[in-house]
Amino acid sequence: MLDFFLIIFLSLNILKPGGAIRPVVSLAPNWGNIIQRDTVTLMCNVPPTAPEEPRTYQWYKDKRPLDGDQQTLEIQSSAIMDTGDYQCQISAGDISDPITLNVTNTYLILQRPPSAIYEGDPLTLRCHHNKEFVGFKAHFYKDNKEIKSQFPDSEFHVDKVDLNTTGRYKCTKLITSPGNPGYTEFSDEFSVSVKELFSSPKMKVTPHMVLEGGDMTVTCDTRPDPLRGGTKLQFSFFRNGQTVRGFSESDTYRVKSAQQEDSGEYTCEVRTKSGTVRKISDGFNVQIETGTKENPDPHDVCYTYLELSHFPKGNKLQVSHDEESVTYATVKNTNI
Template identity: 60%
Template sequence: MVGFIHTPACTQFFSNFNGILPRRPLEEPQGTPYEPWWVHRLSFPALVTFPTYKKTQEITKLITSALQTDARISLDAATMSTAIIIIFLALTMGTSGGAIRPVVTLIPNWGNVLHGDEVTLRCDMPSTVPEESRASRTYHWYKDKSPIFRDQHQQTLRRAPSTLLDSGQYQCRVGASDISDAVTLNVTISSVILQRPPSAIYEGDPLTLKCHHLKEYSSVPPRFFKNNQEIKSQFPDSEFRIQKVDLNTSGLYKCSKQIEFPGRSGYREFSDEFLLSVKELFSPPEIKVTPSRIIAGDNMTVRCDTRRDPLRGGTELHFAFYRDGRTVRGYNVSDTYRVPSSQLEDFGIYTCDVRTASGAVRKMSDGFHNQMYDYTVQNIIRLVISGFVLAASLCLIYFHNKW
């Protein structure tokens, strides 16, 4: 953003404001002095480098106070609007990337663990963020929205052995980035737990469940159930895996395991269960055609309308269109198929197919039958009917006068 502000075009643009805005310093809400944000030709260095996690209300209050206390200001509506746009861009973009958020990962990737298990939390930045020297990065950790005071150059947070006090919601921040979404860790005291991933499960995701017990005890292979019906696991390591889930995967899952305790003869059976609800990645598509009434020669637009889940809004979808079962456009990231100057052969039953980039989730729309409205034929019919009505009227008038 700083580089953008200092480009020649922007320098010329901001130079038009020279002398309009005051040249007085701002102070950070905590009282730390900042460089003037309108230094000389309004290059806005302090505003641009202002940490993006500062509250917008505090910055707005400071700017408003500065403007109101300087008698030299005379801003018309257009100038004020431009200034507000510049402030908004600086606040949302900034040097930290604004919307860039780190991601908290659990290692191993279980949302629930037993008391005494080892757990490591790692704070990762998205791959789209340029790699910088790790030594210069600072990591800030939070548990239940309260900061965890520790070495800020450590990317991981280790809980070994874990205790009940480690249960909670964890977040992290890298430098001045936005704070991550929360990841929940649940530590329990039990003989057997059914472990599952910490985050929500969506259509197309792989799913692994584990019937877990303390390592110091011996056990026999577990049994898994879904809705009280036993399901067979193909893996001998106490895990049940599904390569790709769908909405039908939802249900009540349970595992049962026999454990032998030291000093006791025989095995005792323990179980745990949880309700799995698979979330819809995107809604079933629906064909929408505009305009609603089309005649030959009109431009026609066919849209494949679907809604992504907000938490997976970045999912890349591909769209294909069909007319009367035949492909009119193959898979493409555009959800719109356009027909310029439509003709009779462009009409029929349209359907669309939506899938993820990997093809793991695919959904087809219902058919939509669009018809061509031939106003020429309609006008001829209307003209003939009008002619008959006129002729009948003239005949009635003629015979009425004759009688």
């Protein structure tokens, strides 16, 4: 009987809407802004790990269902009314995140990808004119300074963006039409904001005071962006500029039985597996202290006295303590 209920329970979970399969919407061409009468195709992409089975597709615009059940949604001769947030869903699966399409009625726009831009990503901007006109020689500007003139191509490309790529961009182009000698048209200006793939690393050393002969752990602490949580990172450690451990996926470097020669300035480097993004921490100075836990340097020990009622008068208990613990020592006679 228990097996019967277990089968029913598992079946309900498999068929329950909002399962693990979550598609992703992409655009072809991959521009989030287009000019009226341009054509664009939206694709409902299913993760490769999803089981192969017959699927039906449902499209949404601004959370309202659209007609059709195909994997692609084609918008021919776009209009202002096609502006909106698009999502898709497959049978018995989750709904995708929205992707925004913006359609404008203008002569010239600077096109950019619709998705967020992270460090190390390639970036292409396109100076795109209304197809009813002819355009010549695009000029690209960042923060009102010209960065590139391109002819006959109308695209500006960056192989790997970094935080310095962030800025306000626009373009100009000479626009002509039959019977019109032409004039220079300016695109709207928009911001490119490059997100950190992972934060700048910081060094952490434990324990706070490393005694000679004790163990030491050096950690290279960084925080990946949660939306790019699948990014594989590698870590390397250095002492006084010399490599003490090459790149690996472990963010810690451990020293057993630390010695004086382990003292020095420690730094770490974090990189993506492909090496497209690399960041180095500030230095952290480590000084291995002389003495051991069993026989500490007397200058590093703090003494105090505790009154204990069950000890004979005139006797006190001497204790030594540090930041982490209190160690009871021997009872000594005093004349206080």
